[in-house]
Amino acid sequence: MNILDTIIARKKEEVAIRKATVSLDQLEKSQLYTRPTLSLAASLVHPQRTGIIAEYKRKSPSKGIINANAQVADVTRAYTQFGASGLSVLTDEHFFGGSSDDLLAARENNIPILRKDFIIDEYQIAEARAIGADVILLIAANLTTVQVQQLAAYAKSLQLEVLLEIHDETELDHICDEVDMVGVNNRNLKTFEVDINTSLRLISRMPAHKPGVAESGISSPETIKTLRQAGFKGFLIGENFMKQPDPSVAFADFVKQL
Numbered sequence: 516m517n518i519l520d521t522i523i524a525r526k527k528e529e530v531a532i533r534k535a536t537v538s539l540d541q542l543e544k545s546q547l548y549t550r551p552t553l554s555l556a557a558s559l560v561h562p563q564r565t566g567i568i569a570e571y572k573r574k575s576p577s578k579g580i581i582n583a584n585a586q587v588a589d590v591t592r593a594y595t596q597f598g599a600s601g602l603s604v605l606t607d608e609h610f611f612g613g614s615s616d617d618l619l620a621a622r623e624n625n626i627p628i629l630r631k632d633f634i635i636d637e638y639q640i641a642e643a644r645a646i647g648a649d650v651i652l653l654i655a656a657n658l659t660t661v662q663v664q665q666l667a668a669y670a671k672s673l674q675l676e677v678l679l680e681i682h683d684e685t686e687l688d689h690i691c692d693e694v695d696m697v698g699v700n701n702r703n704l705k706t707f708e709v710d711i712n713t714s715l716r717l718i719s720r721m722p723a724h725k726p727g728v729a730e731s732g733i734s735s736p737e738t739i740k741t742l743r744q745a746g747f748k749g750f751l752i753g754e755n756f757m758k759q760p761d762p763s764v765a766f767a768d769f770v771k772q773l
């Protein structure tokens with residue numbers, strides 16, 4: 516089993532418990548459930564913004580604790596203020612130390628927010644809507660093409676956008692009309708190695724009309740320039756900012772160098 520298999524096995528148990536605890540009806544009664552959502556796809560191509568989807572993540576399977584002290588409200592406010600095109604907030608608790616409360620805190624900012632989690636069930640998409648997300652992530656490695664189509668169609672019925680994440684050429688066939696953006700995760704989930712060349716290799720085989728997002732292992736403005744020249748519109752960055760004592764300052768400094 517690789518780490519994704521382990522995460523998904525646990526996620527199935529968690530979702531079953533949450534479904535038994537909070538009904539879909541209750542989720543639909545959340546105040547945020549009917550708020551107008553914001554488009555990350557549009558924000559990524561906006562000329563005045565950076566294209567960066569700035570991530571708040573306390574810990575990860577590959578790095579352990581990254582930052583146990585930085586407050587989600589402070590960090591996401593700074594990410595927004597200094598030009599992020601969108602926010603990514605981990606809501607997985609066991610492996611990433613995140614929560615729905617983190618996303619609710621980030622919702623104070625008026626920019627698109629990606630619920631970063633491991634989605635296997637429509638219930639989690641309704642949850643994403645209820646806690647104020649604008650975008651969900653679907654990971655091709657743990658879903659069939661038909662599951663991607665069905666989950667993405669459900670997300671669209673709730674006015675949520677979909678970022679489909681692929682890791683290699685074999686997952687290109689998961690790209691369907693229902694997804695809005697295609698992300699390439701540079702992190703090999705078997706070895707945890709990150710290689711930007713994964714993004715550079717795949718971009719020419721991705722549909723040009725769906726913004727491409729390079730994910731993981733981005734740590735320099737030069738890399739953003741290279742990825743942008745190759746055609747990427749979005750850059751998902753977490754650890755590079757979160758590993759600093761003050762991620763807000765790290766983000767502001769990074770943006771100045773773009």
Ligand SMILES: O=C(O)c1ccccc1NCC(=O)[C@H](O)[C@H](O)COP(=O)(O)O
Binds near residue numbers: 577702730755
């Ligand atoms: O980060 C991990 O260790 C990880 C392990 C297993 C599945 C997913 C994982 N990360 C999720 C992400 O995709 C990253 O948080 C995101 O792309 C940002 O990456 P980075 O800039 O390298 O923190």
